[in-house]
Amino acid sequence: xxxxxxxxxxxxxxxxxxxxxxxxxxxxLPPEAIDDFYLGLExxxxxxxxxxxxxxxxxxxxGASGTNFAPESLHDYLSDFRKIEPEFLxxxxxxxxxxxxxxxxxxxxxxxxxxxxGETEILGQVKKAYEDALKRxxxxxxxxQLFQKGFQAAKWARTNTGISKGQVNLGNVLCxxxxxxxxxxxxxxxxxxxxxxxxx
Numbered sequence: 194x195x196x197x198x199x200x201x202x203x204x205x206x207x208x209x210x211x212x213x214x215x216x217x218x219x220x221x222l223p224p225e226a227i228d229d230f231y232l233g234l235e236x237x238x239x240x241x242x243x244x245x246x247x248x249x250x251x252x253x254x255x256g257a258s259g260t261n262f263a264p265e266s267l268h269d270y271l272s273d274f275r276k277i278e279p280e281f282l283x284x285x286x287x288x289x290x291x292x293x294x295x296x297x298x299x300x301x302x303x304x305x306x307x308x309x310x311g312e313t314e315i316l317g318q319v320k321k322a323y324e325d326a327l328k329r330x331x332x333x334x335x336x337x338q339l340f341q342k343g344f345q346a347a348k349w350a351r352t353n354t355g356i357s358k359g360q361v362n363l364g365n366v367l368c369x370x371x372x373x374x375x376x377x378x379x380x381x382x383x384x385x386x387x388x389x390x391x392x393x
Contacts (some may be wrong), residue, residue, distance in 0.1 A: 194314040201260075201335060202294040205267040206246075206253035212285035219277055219337060229257045229362050230274055233331060237266050241320060242333040243327040245264070251301070256296065257335035264290055285378055296341060296391045303350035316347050 207220045217232045222230055227245060234243040234254070239262030246253040254267055268288060272279045289297060300306040302319045323340045326332035330339070 198329070201258050201262075202291060202339065203258060203264045203267060203329060204253060204289045204294045205257045206289075207282075207286040208251035208252060208298075208306070210306065211287060211361060212277040216281075216285040217250070220275060221281065221330070222247050226274075233270060233274060235331060237270060238262070238268075242336045243331050244322060244336055246301075246319060246322040246328070248315070253301075255298070255336060255339070256337075257333065264288055291357075295342070298339060298343045299307075302347035305350070306387075313351075316344075319343065319347075333346070339380070359376060 209217070212220065221371050222245065227247070230245065231243070234240060234245075234256070237256075239259045241259060242257035246255070248270070254271065256262075256267065258264075265288070268279070268282060268286070271277070271286075272282045275282075276369075297306070298319075302316055304310060304312050304315055307315050323332065326336065361386060368385040
């Protein structure tokens with residue numbers, strides 16, 4: 194357990210679980226906006242620590258607060274910052290507090306909550322988000338403990354379960370599928386539409 198601090202944990206997120214690609218794109222934070230978004234988060238009354246996890250499939254804001262913090266202020270701030278109608282954001286996001294935040298992070302870091310269950314890329318993305326928060330000095334005792342435990346949970350899940358066995362990378366899965374359909378892909382003419390990592 195994360196001491197007795199889990200009661201001060203909060204999470205606002207949007208992911209493939211609750212939002213389609215178009216909605217996630219409206220909600221996600223462009224890389225050039227992260228600095229400004231962190232500045233605004235630091236100004237929310239009662240929020241002592243914060244961390245942003247921003248990937249192609251999810252945008253999540255983790256926070257640790259005092260008792261005077263209103264978790265809905267995360268929703269209001271993101272809605273205002275991204276100029277999204279509050280009701281649209283409510284329909285395509287989740288707001289969690291306490292132990293539900295701990296459980297959620299453990300599922301995310303271990304790949305249980307991924308589009309491709311067991312994929313390993315998410316753990317690296319979570320670590321990168323954590324390192325970024327440390328550099329910015331916005332993650333403190335509570336979030337540090339939460340994320341360290343999250344990394345331990347992810348390692349345990351990968352070591353002691355079959356979650357990451359087989360093809361858990363979208364690019365590899367697509368290549369295998371192409372081989373099954375076409376045989377030798379080196380003799381085929383294929384068109385890949387997109388500019389992301391999978392297309393490479």
